[in-house]
Every structure is written in structure tokens, then in C-alpha cells.
Amino acid sequence: MIEDNIIKEKSSLRKRADEIKDYRCINLIAVLEEPNDPKNIGTVIRNINSLGVEKLYIIDSRNLVPKDWQEMKDRKSFLKSSVSAVKWSFVKIFNSTEECLQHLEKNRFTSVVTSPHIKGKSNVILHEGNYTQKRLAVWFGNESIGISELAVERSEACINIEMFGIVESLNLATSTGIVLYEITKQRRQFQKIHKRNRKNDKPIKSK
Numbered sequence: 001m002i003e004d005n006i007i008k009e010k011s012s013l014r015k016r017a018d019e020i021k022d023y024r025c026i027n028l029i030a031v032l033e034e035p036n037d038p039k040n041i042g043t044v045i046r047n048i049n050s051l052g053v054e055k056l057y058i059i060d061s062r063n064l065v066p067k068d069w070q071e072m073k074d075r076k077s078f079l080k081s082s083v084s085a086v087k088w089s090f091v092k093i094f095n096s097t098e099e100c101l102q103h104l105e106k107n108r109f110t111s112v113v114t115s116p117h118i119k120g121k122s123n124v125i126l127h128e129g130n131y132t133q134k135r136l137a138v139w140f141g142n143e144s145i146g147i148s149e150l151a152v153e154r155s156e157a158c159i160n161i162e163m164f165g166i167v168e169s170l171n172l173a174t175s176t177g178i179v180l181y182e183i184t185k186q187r188r189q190f191q192k193i194h195k196r197n198r199k200n201d202k203p204i205k206s207k
Contacts, residue, residue, distance in 0.1 A: 024052045024054060025051075025052045025053055025054055025183075025184045025187040025188065025191070026054055026191070027054065027109075027134055027135045027136065028053050028054050028055075028136055028138070028183070028184070028187060029053070029054065029055045029056070029057055029104070029109065029136070029137040029138070030044070030048050030053050030055070030056050030057070030137075030138050030140065030176065030180060031056075031057045031058075031059065031100060031104075031111075031137050031138065031139045031140065032044060032056070032057070032058045032059065032140050032172075033059045033097060033139060033140065033141050033142060033147060033148060033151060034059055034060065034061065034062070034097075034141075034142045034148075035058065035060075035064075035142065035143065035172065036064075036142060036143050036144065037143060037172075038064065038065075038075075038077040039077065040143065040171070040172045040173050041058065041065065042077060042086065043173035044056065044140075044172065044173055044176045045085050045086050045089050045091065046085040047173065047176050047177045047180060048085075048089060048176070048180065049085035049088055049089045050085070051177075051180050051181060051184045052184050052188070053180055053184060054090065055090045055091075055092065056089060056090065056091045056092070057091075057092050057093075057094060057100055057137070058091060058092070058093050058094070059093075059094045059095075059096065059097050059099075059100050060093055060094070060095070061095055061096055065093055067093050097148055097150050097151055098150065101150070101151070101154050104137050105154075107135065108135055109135040109136065109137045110133045110135060110136050110137070110156050111137045111138075111139060111151070111154060111155040111156065112131075112136065112137070112138055112139065112155050112156055112157045112158070112159055113139040113141070113147045113151050113152050113155045113157075113158050113159070114138065114139065114140050114141070114147065114158070114159045114160075114161075114175060114179055115141065115146055115147050115152075115158050115159075115160065116160060116161065116163065116168050116169045116170075117146075117160075118158070118160070119147070119152045119158040120152045120153070120155055120157065120158040121155075121156070121157070122156065122157040122158070123157065123158045123160060124157050124158070124159055124160070125159075125160055125162055126159050126160065126161050126162070126178070126179060126182050127162075127182060129157070129159060129182075130186070131182070131183040131186050131187060132186055132187060132190040136183070136187075138159075138179065138180065138183060139151050139155065140172060140175065140176055140179075143171075143172050159179060161175065161178055161179065
């Protein structure tokens, strides 16, 4: 009976994986720079899995996150806050911002950062940007101090979420959900139209 249930569960998961395969956003990476709260990390993992982001990179110089993949999947704080999404998500850990940037640049990814404040060479209101570059990494900063100057300096643009309240910032998990929803929506539409021939590698710009 137990073996039959396991087989049925695997079959159901395989069916779901086949159904969503064409809706995953290929060559889209979310980057968390020095996050403080494991619960936030778990929620971000849930967000990227739900929205179809291909990978999550975490910069963790303080060793808050397990380097071993199996240990990360088994840790209760990630398992619970991600609602088990950590089991089905690709997560890579880096020791420093520079190490992560070098990896992304070597693989020809365009980096963009997110911040409630004006930063960097080019600033784009979230819904006014075009995010259909072939390879795109979207950076989210530390909960307390935000994105680093190094990440800003090496990015093509800074994305801002329009806000109209007294409070001018959002929780890390909330901001990743809002930003990545807009970006994955655009990329899915683009992938559907240009499935066979994707050659758009231009910098971020307003529509």
C-alpha cells in the first residue's frame, strides 16, 4: 500500500512537471545578497518556484545557509517556510558578491538590482521596464542595508517598485514576489512568441 502511494505521488509530480515545463522562465536567476532571516529565504524559494524562476543564487559570507544541497532540503526552517518548494528548486550558494558577479559575467548574464531608492546608472519603474533579455539575474539586497554598492556598480539598471505610502520599503519576501511576478510574466509572453529564436540581449530599458 505504501509503495503504491509513493508511485502515485511520483506519477502526479511527473505529470505536473510536464505541464509546467514550457512555462518555466529559462535563463532567469534571482540573487539574494547576504539575507539575514532563514524564514525570508524559505519564502523567497517558494516565490521563485511558484513563479517559474529557473534558479536562486544566495550570497552568504556568514554561513547561515547550508552549502550541502541535501542538508538545505532537510532543514526545517527552509522546508516549512518554503512549503516544501526547496525540494524542487535549484539553489546555489556563493561566499561573496564578487564571486557571484564573476560567475554571472562569465556566463554572459545581465544583472539588475532592486531598491526603493534611486541607485546606479539607470533607474526603471518596475512595470515600465523590459525584462526579456536572454540571460537575466535579478538582485535583492539585505533586509537591513539593502543592495551593495558593488552589485549596483556592476548592474545594468536599478528596478524600483512604485509606492505611495509613508513606509518606503517592503519585506524581502514581499518585494521578490512583486518584482519577479512582473518579470516572469513578461518572459513567459516573450518565450511563447519567440520560442525558436531568442536573440534579445539588450540592456534593460523602459517600454
